[in-house]
Amino acid sequence: MLRVRELEAFYGASQALFGMELGIDAGEVVTLMGRNGMGKTTTVNTIMGLLPARRGTVEFLGQRVEHLPSFRIARLGLGLVPEGRQIFPNLSVRENLVAAAANRLGANEPWTLARTFDFLPRLAERQRNMGNQLSGGEQQMLAIGRALMTNPKLLILDEATEGLSPLLRQEIWTCLARLKRDGQAILVIDKNVGALIKLADRHHIVEKGRVVWTGTSDALARDSDLQHKYLGV
Ligand SMILES: Nc1ncnc2c1ncn2[C@@H]1O[C@H](COP(=O)(O)OP(=O)(O)OP(=O)(O)O)[C@@H](O)[C@H]1O
Structure with a gap:
């Protein structure tokens, strides 16, 4: 459904994405994880056309979108829940x-x-x-x-539960699990590793503007060294 390949993006002269790679299939729930400032929001904003892609491709439902204006990308079926709402x-x-x-x-x-x-x-x-x-x-x-x-067709949440109480966080996770059950494809960014492992099918760990690890929930759950190294868990 969504394929991001070798994506590079800049803020002025400062490079933020260094060959970002990402894939989501229909009905999948996929995450972007990583510490602050690693490029998760930049990835989402570049996919949505809010920040230009300097290099690389973004393919959504078989169509190249990296040169389209943001409103046209949204109309193809990308729904964003932005950081800060x-x-x-x-x-x-x-x-x-x-x-x-x-x-x-x-x-x-x-x-x-x-x-x-x-x-x-x-x-x-x-x-x-x-x-x-x-x-x-x-x-x-x-x-x-x-x-x-x-x-x-694809719902993207940047910082799905940031700043919410534990009870409200749980409500959001429950709501996303129900959407998943109904077949909604979701790309989610959040810091709550435990909840993401329960919800999602696959994960991408982002470090300095590129993916350094990708794998299933089972693989991530088993690898406490990985969680510690990149996620500070
Ligand atoms: N508007 C901006 N202008 C200049 N640099 C920026 C801007 N937004 C982000 N950056 C830089 O780009 C890099 C990636 O930031 P980004 O916000 O994508 O990270 P993130 O992984 O989403 O982190 P966070 O969880 O803090 O949102 C960081 O080095 C950040 O300082």
């Missing part, structure tokens, strides 16, 4: 969701407002509240709901 503070929960709604690819059972409220009941309760009146956890649910309303 970036919901509209002056729109209500309902308005935030409706603003994103689209079923351009003709999904059979599209995410509608009703389905999103059913899946994330907290949003239904808070639907008339403004974005800036929500707690961090509710904002994250809204960011997820908003991405789902675009009916993405």
Whole structure:
């Protein structure tokens, strides 16, 4: 579904990605892990066309996208839950969701407002509240709901549970596990190694702008040296 090959990206003269490689198949949940500043957000932003790719390719559903503008990449079916959530503070929960709604690819059972409220009941309760009146956890649910309303083929979450209480984190993990059960492909970035091992099929460990290890949850769970070396666990 998504293939990233030899990707290089820069901030001005400063190189942040050094031959990033990444792959996700339909229905898979895949992670990017690694310490702060290693290039996870940069990878996601380059995939989404928010940062130009200087070298390398990004192929999504058989189409090269690394030279497309961001809105066109999103329309092909990439739904991003960005770091920091970036919901509209002056729109209500309902308005935030409706603003994103689209079923351009003709999904059979599209995410509608009703389905999103059913899946994330907290949003239904808070639907008339403004974005800036929500707690961090509710904002994250809204960011997820908003991405789902675009009916993405691939959902990408950058820092899925950052800054949330343990209880709210658990809610997010449960919600992602349900999406996975329904066949949603997901690329997730988070620091919670234990939860990611339970949720995901495969992992990529990122170090200084490239992947230094990739493997299954079982392989990662067994390798405590690896976890210690690259993830500080
Ligand atoms: N806007 C920017 N301008 C210049 N350099 C940046 C910018 N954003 C990130 N960088 C640099 O690019 C490198 C990769 O950062 P990136 O944010 O992708 O890492 P990350 O793995 O997502 O870490 P974090 O968990 O802290 O978000 C770092 O060296 C960082 O300092």
